[in-house]
Amino acid sequence: MKNQAIPVITLDGPSASGKGTIAHLVAQALGFHYLDSGVLYRLVALAAMKHAIAAEDEPNIVAMARCLNVSFVDATVQLDGVDVSEAVRAEICGEYASRIAQYPTLREVLLDRQRNFRELPGLVTDGRDMGSVVFPDATLKIYLTADAEERARRRYKQLIEKGINANIADLVASLRERDERDSKRLASPLQQCEDTHLLDTTGFSIDQVVNQVLSMYADISTTSQL
Numbered sequence: 152m153k154n155q156a157i158p159v160i161t162l163d164g165p166s167a168s169g170k171g172t173i174a175h176l177v178a179q180a181l182g183f184h185y186l187d188s189g190v191l192y193r194l195v196a197l198a199a200m201k202h203a204i205a206a207e208d209e210p211n212i213v214a215m216a217r218c219l220n221v222s223f224v225d226a227t228v229q230l231d232g233v234d235v236s237e238a239v240r241a242e243i244c245g246e247y248a249s250r251i252a253q254y255p256t257l258r259e260v261l262l263d264r265q266r267n268f269r270e271l272p273g274l275v276t277d278g279r280d281m282g283s284v285v286f287p288d289a290t291l292k293i294y295l296t297a298d299a300e301e302r303a304r305r306r307y308k309q310l311i312e313k314g315i316n317a318n319i320a321d322l323v324a325s326l327r328e329r330d331e332r333d334s335k336r337l338a339s340p341l342q343q344c345e346d347t348h349l350l351d352t353t354g355f356s357i358d359q360v361v362n363q364v365l366s367m368y369a370d371i372s373t374t375s376q377l
């Protein structure tokens with residue numbers, strides 16, 4: 152089957168909007184594959200920090216990304232054979248990832264790795280440019296957001312539940328800084344494109360949002376079969 156015939160649902164949006172959670176549950180409901188594209192940038196960030204490569208050192212960051220030894224084993228992610236599923240979720244990793252994600256050369260290196268996740272029966276993926284750049288022909292494109300304070304509260308609860316110390320005021324500031332950088336960069340900026348559906352999840356539960364996405368996909372799938 153031609154690659155373009157394989158359905159893709161993309162969820163792009165700012166930090167802590169709930170993209171990964173919703174994408175994963177929608178993929179489970181549909182029996183589709185799932186790609187958290189942010190993890191790829193976080194893995195490069197983690198490897199760079201482990202090798203004491205400064206975020207400003209674009210050539211070495213890109214060279215290291217080309218030979219990154221990454222494997223996805225069940226629900227874990229491994230770097231050089233070591234389970235780094237928790238380490239990549241640290242805020243410092245997200246911040247470093249956001250800084251190196253500005254490099255078009257790094258984005259180019261990660262492009263094919265992301266596109267290789269497009270396999271039958273379908274793919275649900277989240278990130279910043281999944282609908283605008285990585286999968287421009289996606290079946291359903293969603294820009295998933297929530298107001299900044301709600302997103303900070305969600306991230307705060309998430310970190311505390313993992314036993315990671317956090318401060319709401321610091322989180323509001325760091326999320327705002329990260330989203331500003333992700334939206335203002337020249338290479339593949341976070342943006343809501345014309346063919347993307349806006350979904351503001353402020354005040355909606357996870358189940359309500361998942362059902363909303365499934366309903367949108369069912370509508371599009373039905374329409375495309377007419």
Ligand SMILES: Nc1ncnc2c1ncn2[C@@H]1O[C@H](COP(=O)(O)OP(=O)(O)OP(=O)(O)O)[C@@H](O)[C@H]1O
Pocket residue numbers: 164165166167168169170171172173189245277305306308309352355356357360
């Ligand atoms: N609609 C919702 N209502 C309440 N909490 C939510 C909702 N959606 C997601 N969450 C929670 O918010 C937290 C952040 O969600 P998640 O990590 O999926 O966001 P994200 O957009 O992928 O973040 P990032 O891009 O920074 O990785 C998680 O603890 C998740 O369970």
Ligand SMILES: Nc1ccn([C@H]2C[C@H](O)[C@@H](COP(=O)(O)O)O2)c(=O)n1
Pocket residue numbers: 166167188189190192193245248249252277278279280281329333
């Ligand atoms: N498709 C993507 C995914 C992620 N990034 C960058 C920008 C984010 O701040 C950082 C971490 O992503 P997260 O795990 O928080 O979703 O990685 C990107 O530029 N493009």
